[in-house]
Amino acid sequence: SCTNKVSSGINAEYGGPIKEHVYKEKHVGGVTLKDVESHMWVKEFAAFLKKSGKLNVPKWTDIVKTATFKELPPKDNDWYYVRSAALLRRVYLRQGVGCGALRKIYGGRINRGSAPSHHKPASASVIRHCLKGLEEMKLIAKHPDGGRMITSAGRRDADRIASQVMSSSNVE
Numbered sequence: 001s002c003t004n005k006v007s008s009g010i011n012a013e014y015g016g017p018i019k020e021h022v023y024k025e026k027h028v029g030g031v032t033l034k035d036v037e038s039h040m041w042v043k044e045f046a047a048f049l050k051k052s053g054k055l056n057v058p059k060w061t062d063i064v065k066t067a068t069f070k071e072l073p074p075k076d077n078d079w080y081y082v083r084s085a086a087l088l089r090r091v092y093l094r095q096g097v098g099c100g101a102l103r104k105i106y107g108g109r110i111n112r113g114s115a116p117s118h119h120k121p122a123s124a125s126v127i128r129h130c131l132k133g134l135e136e137m138k139l140i141a142k143h144p145d146g147g148r149m150i151t152s153a154g155r156r157d158a159d160r161i162a163s164q165v166m167s168s169s170n171v172e
Contacts, residue, residue, distance in 0.1 A: 045088065046078060066106070095150065099124055
């Protein structure tokens with residue numbers, strides 16, 4: 001005879017409070033990148049980068065692989081914008097991250113046939129070109145201790161896109 005206390009905010013099965021993942025309307029300090037789903041934010045910011053036209057996309061993006069362990073290049077024609085947006089998000093969340101750490105993050109498993117798989121890092125050239133393009137747009141800058149950090153303009157744009165994502169997800 002366990003009574004369900006979900007309406008009062010207590011989870012009857014575990015006895016602890018229920019974690020609500022619903023964003024409150026009156027959030028103090030505004031919406032930041034951490035408040036929205038990463039997938040939705042990256043899609044919206046990639047669209048913003050494409051629409052702005054300021055990100056220089058190299059000519060080789062249609063033939064290059066994103067890592068040595070990949071067999072084919074990406075199918076999406078806008079993959080460069082998506083990767084740049086994802087890299088900006090990573091720099092936003094972890095100031096001072098460098099190209100080597102980002103290679104590990106975007107790396108993956110290489111299929112070696114009957115031999116055991118190993119982790120391989122992603123292409124440094126693609127990551128470096130994306131970071132340089134974001135630097136030219138003044139969204140990120142070089143960190144004094146190494147790596148990259150987000151600028152105030154980059155934080156402003158990231159949070160503005162996050163608030164747009166939040167408002168569009170609240171409407172639906």
